[in-house]
Amino acid sequence: MWKDYELDSIISKIAEPLVLWQTEKGLVKIDKDALAVAAKLGDRKEGYVFHGKAKLLLDTIVETEEGAIGKSIEREVNEPFIMLRNTEKIHEHLSEANSEDLKRMGYENPQGFEARAGEVFHRFFKRGHTHDCQCSGERGGSIFAFQNKTGRFDILVLDGSKLVYKATDMVFIADGRKVVLKSPEQLVVSTDRKLVSIAKSCCPPAP
Amino acid sequence: MSEDLKEEMKKLKEQVTNLQDQLRGVIDTERKKRGGVYIDIGNAVQGYVEDEIQAVAEGVHGELEKSVFIGPRGVRIFRRRAPDREEDEHKVSLADVAKVMNALGHEHRLKILDGLMSGGKYINELQEQLSEITTSTLSSHLNVLEEAGLVVQEKARGRYLITMPGRTAYRMATKAGERVRQDDKECHTHCCDSDESDAEQV
Numbered sequence: 001m002w003k004d005y006e007l008d009s010i011i012s013k014i015a016e017p018l019v020l021w022q023t024e025k026g027l028v029k030i031d032k033d034a035l036a037v038a039a040k041l042g043d044r045k046e047g048y049v050f051h052g053k054a055k056l057l058l059d060t061i062v063e064t065e066e067g068a069i070g071k072s073i074e075r076e077v078n079e080p081f082i083m084l085r086n087t088e089k090i091h092e093h094l095s096e097a098n099s100e101d102l103k104r105m106g107y108e109n110p111q112g113f114e115a116r117a118g119e120v121f122h123r124f125f126k127r128g129h130t131h132d133c134q135c136s137g138e139r140g141g142s143i144f145a146f147q148n149k150t151g152r153f154d155i156l157v158l159d160g161s162k163l164v165y166k167a168t169d170m171v172f173i174a175d176g177r178k179v180v181l182k183s184p185e186q187l188v189v190s191t192d193r194k195l196v197s198i199a200k201s202c203c204p205p206a207p
Numbered sequence: 208m209s210e211d212l213k214e215e216m217k218k219l220k221e222q223v224t225n226l227q228d229q230l231r232g233v234i235d236t237e238r239k240k241r242g243g244v245y246i247d248i249g250n251a252v253q254g255y256v257e258d259e260i261q262a263v264a265e266g267v268h269g270e271l272e273k274s275v276f277i278g279p280r281g282v283r284i285f286r287r288r289a290p291d292r293e294e295d296e297h298k299v300s301l302a303d304v305a306k307v308m309n310a311l312g313h314e315h316r317l318k319i320l321d322g323l324m325s326g327g328k329y330i331n332e333l334q335e336q337l338s339e340i341t342t343s344t345l346s347s348h349l350n351v352l353e354e355a356g357l358v359v360q361e362k363a364r365g366r367y368l369i370t371m372p373g374r375t376a377y378r379m380a381t382k383a384g385e386r387v388r389q390d391d392k393e394c395h396t397h398c399c400d401s402d403e404s405d406a407e408q409v
Contacts, residue, residue, distance in 0.1 A: 026363045059361040063327060067371035072362040 005046065005125070007118055008038040011110050012094035013101045014052065020083055020090075021142060025163055025174060026058035026073075028083075028144060028156070035097055035105050037117045039084070045091065047084035047143075049117040051105055054081065056146060058156070058165055060172035062179045062188050064195035069188050070172070070181050073165075075146070080120045082145040124153055307372075310355035311380045315340055316348045320357065320377040323369035333367065 013033055020028045034052020038045040054077040061070040083090075099109070107113045124145050141159030148154050154167040165172040173180040181188040187198045310316055315337060322328060322336045334345055349367060352358035357373030360366070369377070 022363075024364050057362050059363050061359060061361060061368065063368055064371075067374040068327075068359050068368035069371055070359070072360065074362055 005039050005041055005121070007049065007114065007121060008040055008045070009114075010038070011097045011102070011113055012036045012038075012091075013097040014050075015093055015095045018090070018093045021144070021158060023158075023161070023163075026056070028054065028056050030054040033101060033104060035101065035107075035113055036090075036094060037114065038087075038091075039082075039121060045087060047082060047087055048090060049080055049082050049121055051080040051113065051117070053078060056144075056156070058172075060165060060170065060181060062181050062190045062195075063193060064188075064190050065193045066195050069186075069195075069197070073167075077146055079147045080117055081147065082121060082124055082143075084143040084145075086142040120147065306355045307357065307376055310351050310357055311376055313348065313351075315344075316352055317377070317380065319345075319348055319352060319367075320369060320373060323358065323367060324374065324377065327361070327366040327368040329364075329366055 013035055014030055015032065017032050018030050020030060022029075030050055031053040034050050034054065036048045036050050039047040039049065056073065056075045056077055058073040059070075060073055061068050102108070102110060102113060105113070107116070141157065141162075143158075144156040145153040146156070148168055150168055152168060155165070157164040161174070161176055163172070163174045169184055171180070171182040177192045179188075179190045185199065189196045318337055319333060322333055330342070330345065330349070333349075334342055337345055340348075349358060349360070352373070353360060357370055357376055359368050359370050361368065
């Protein structure tokens with residue numbers, strides 16, 4: 001199915017600061033003047049590739065009876081990133097980008113941005129980060145893909161109160177009262193604040 | 208210092224004196240053979256060895272002091288920990304320990320931790336519990352607790368949560384406080400009893 005996606009030829013810009021996602025767990029927002037190009041599936045706009053100043057805020061914290069585990073992720077996103085699904089209302093906040101807008105983001109011409117956005121978009125799909133069913137059905141939810149320092153993607157999948165965040169060194173899954181946090185040091189599973197923790201590098205027990 | 212230790216030290220000193228005499232004999236012989244400058248190594252060695260013995264004896268005494276605790280409840284002997292455990296303890300950064308102890312070392316910060324023990328709270332909820340301090344003071348206390356890893360803030364909601372180490376540290380601090388108060392009380396009772404009995408004797 002991903003092969004059927006294609007990037008639009010129209011390059012837009014964000015007309016005003018825009019919150020792309022927000023719940024009590026975090027938010028993704030993008031600043032004014034960021035560039036955007038739509039990803040189309042047939043005639044339908046199914047997503048966007050954005051490039052501008054964006055911010056990801058995510059509380060990957062597990063609250064348990066034994067205390068909180070995890071951290072709050074606060075990340076400035078300056079590289080192009082992808083948002084798929086639930087993008088119907090975004091076009092209301094877009095206006096056509098001109099050459100000044102492109103230059104501000106470091107592109108000489110529209111083709112430069114198209115090429116960069118296309119490269120990111122196809123790299124994301126080619127690595128098999130998404131399955132067809134996740135991108136094509138009528139299910140709600142969104143997928144964000146942020147490039148990290150290693151050139152891979154940190155992926156945030158959202159569906160109502162359900163959330164999955166997969167980064168290089170961690171996985172965070174929140175599904176109502178169930179929360180899973182996997183880091184290099186430990187695996188934490190919490191249900192109704194009850195905790196199961198598996199340490200990966202355990203110390204010898206005290207005698 | 209115990210009598211056994213004194214006896215042991217005396218024996219060691221005697222052995223050192225014997226060794227010193229033997230050494231002096233060897234040096235004298237060598238001096239006669241070669242001639243030239245004579246250095247009294249014997250006295251230097253004796254002084255050095257005596258210092259070493261003294262240091263060892265003090266070390267033993269110190270260990271005994273650390274292991275045996277004589278309090279109002281009687282004598283307690285603490286078992287020595289396994290070597291690997293001890294090594295792990297040394298790996299702990301003292302700076303981190305100091306950070307945690309510093310974070311715990313303020314009544315208001317302990318009150319904040321106490322407030323968070325029942326669940327996450329927003330700053331205004333904490334402010335209600337600590338009405339005696341300003342919001343900016345409360346914020347700076349929260350920063351200290353966050354720096355030490357005892358508290359974490361959910362950035363999206365702004366809520367503060369006590370961490371697992373925070374809970375452990377708070378429990379240990381309150382336990383220590385309780386223990387000191389208990390010991391003080393017992394000591395006070397004991398001292399008062401002694402005073403009374405002394406007075407009766409007089």
